[in-house]
Amino acid sequence: MCPIEDRAATINRAASPEVTIGICGAGIGGLVLALRLAKLGFRPILFEARTREAALSEGEFLTLASNGMNALRAVDCHDAVLSEGLETRAIELCNARGKRLALVDQSDHLATFGTPAVTIKRGVLTGILIGKCEAEGIVTQFGRRVTKVDNHAHAVTLNFSESAGLAVDLLAAADGLRSFVRTQIFPDYPLPQFTGLIGTGGIVDADIPDTDGVMRMTFGEKAFFGYLKTASHPVYWFDSFPADTPDAVRTLEPKALAAHVRQMHAADPEPNRSILHAVDRIERSYPIFDMPQLPIWSNGRVVLLGDAAHAIGPHAGQGASMAIEDAVVLSSCLADTLDYGAAFARYEALRRPRIARVVKLTRQNASRKRKNSRLSLFLRDLLLPLFIPMSVRASRKLFAYRVDLDPLEENHPVEGGRKDAA
Incomplete structure (x- = not known):
C-alpha cells in the first residue's frame, strides 16, 4: 500500500488550476477540503459567512480520534x-x-494506529487550518454569506448578501447541519430532527486532581457529564441533558444557564460539582440534532460533505473526524477522473457505509444518556459493563481506518495492526 503522497502523482490527471472549486463553509471539513484540493492541483475558493475572528472563537473543544488525526496527515497538519x-x-x-x-x-x-486521540480547542484547530490555507495562498473570503445558488449545466453561480456574485466550476457544501446550499439544491430534503438532548461545555480553572490523560464521564441521575484535566491546562468539561424541545433553555441568560446546569448535576459525585461551582456563566447551549438519511449527496455540479450530508452527534467523538475523512476522499475522487459526476458518485459510495456505522454507534451511545427513571438507571448500570466491550471493538475498527494512506479504498485494517505495516 503506497502512501497518499505517492498516489497523488498518479491520481491528479483531472486536477487543473483552471478548475475552480467553490467551498461554502470554512469549518473543519471545508478547510481540509481546500487544503487537499490545492495540494492535488485544483483552485479552491472558500466562502464563509462568519468573520475570521468569529470562526476562530466559536465553540469550545473537541476530540479527534486516531482516524481523524491520521487524516490530517493528508494536509500536513497532524504534527501541529x-x-x-x-x-x-x-x-x-x-x-x-x-x-x-x-x-x-x-x-x-x-x-497500534499511528497516533493518539487528541482533545483540542476548536478555535486552535480552526486556526491551524486557516493559517495553513493562508500560507498556501488559498483564497478564503470571510463575511461572504451565500443568498442564492444556481446549479447550471456549465457552472454554479453564487449570489452573496453584501458583494457581487461569482461563478465556479464545482461547489462543495460544507456549511453544516443547517446547510443553506442543501436547501437550495435539495429543497425537498427533510430538516434535521431534535434528538431530545442538549449539550453545553467549556474550559474553566478549577482546583481538582489531574486526570493524567483520562477523560472521566458520569452517567448522572439527570444528566451526563465529562471532563479532562492536566497539570498544565484548565478543566475541559462538557455535559448533555434531556429536554422536550431544542429551545428548552435558549432564553436563559448565561448565569441562569450555568445555574440550571449546576442543578442538573447537584447529585453528581465529586469533582463534577466542584468543576461546575467554578462555572459562573455558560454563553450558549447546543441542541443536538440528527439528520435522516439523505437519498443522494450530489446534484449536478454541487456536492455535500460533513454535517451538510450526514449529521453526526457528539456521542461517539467522530463528527469532526468524519468531516475530515469526507474532505480527503472527495478531493481524491475528483483528482482521479475528468467526470465530476462519476467522482461524486464514487465519493458517496465510499463514504456511506462508514458513515452508517458511525451513526449507528452514535445513536446507541446517545440512547444511554436519556435514561432517567430509577429502573432505567439500574438496568443501565447493570448492563453497560457488558455492552462496553462490544462498543470498544466497534470503535477500534473506526480508529484503524487510514484514509491518509489510500482514500480511494474503503480500507478497514484488522484491529491490532497498523495499515502501513500490512
Missing part, C-alpha cells in the same frame, strides 16, 4: 494539531454514585 492538543489516553465511565462501570484504555493508540 498533536503539539497543541491534549493526548486522551483513556475514557472512564462512572455511574451516578461515582462507581466505575468501565475503563476504556487508549494508551496503545500511538503504537
